[in-house]
Amino acid sequence: MRDLVVTGHRARFLGRQFPVAIGRNGITTDKREGDGATPAGVWRLMEGGYRADRLARPDAPFPLYPTGPRDLWSDAPDAPDYNHLVRAPYAPSHERLRRADPLYDVFVVTDWNWPEATPGKGSAIFVHCWRGPLRPTAGCLAFRPEHLRWILDRWTPRSRVIVRPQS
Template sequence: MSTADLVLTPMGLRFLGRTFPVSIGRSGIATDKREGDGGTPAGIHRIIGLLYRPDRVAARSLPAWAVPIHLEDRWCDAPVHPAYNHLVRKPFEPSPERLRRADPLYDLVLPLDWNWPDAIPGKGSAIFIHQWRRPGYPTAGCLAFSRPDLLFIARHAAPGTRVVIPGRV
């Protein structure tokens, strides 16, 4: 492993020589991830993008590869749909997760390549790095951080950066 990898440890997430407090899924680490199980999937994943709310985060504070989240943007979490675990746009009927939320959780989102691009129905969707509700509050399966730590990660990670989640932490 490299210092450029994001590595989940018992002490937090290690990245570029720093360790950040992190929240994980309410069910802990999942070695057999399923849609809606609340587990954070174990494995070596890669960052596939950087999405941000342009009304809440200044584009100039982010890398050039960051993409604004539009009002119509959703993430498909319907296992039977061909767009399962992909970014979609409204109007979209089957179970879309809204990316432009009233709360700040998705003001800055780094999607991971878990079950992407060729999604297996029911293996889990929308595994992101995003802002936490508060320290220690579990996610639905994502990795969550304080806003300052999330901004640091977003500014220093790149597409393809590895995210290492051991089967046990």
């Protein structure tokens, strides 16, 4: 099976090991909005975005869209479009998808609490580019850009992300 298995700060995919950044508060089995933890569980990669002004569209078996300056992701649990793509101007709390840093040069939306979102159970749980080795995320999984591209090049519609709880 072509599953990406994450255990702590290590990921395994197709026999290769990769360093991976996880949430600043580790891995949790009880994900809450803003807790800084990566949710344990089995996820699917659904769709994503990339900075077309910085790089070519990565190969992937799901849609990847170029992100623009008005593209945002709602992280406001009380908003009707919580944990979904929204466009600026947008008053509730959100994340910008087109960033000055390279974090979201390539990002993939997982099915963690998406598309049917339960308010407060976590938003924007993405797979994306990292800040650097062991630099934590707010709850996502993050990889070196070249590792993320290698993984996406070999991803299949049946592949899964398996995040193991910390013991």
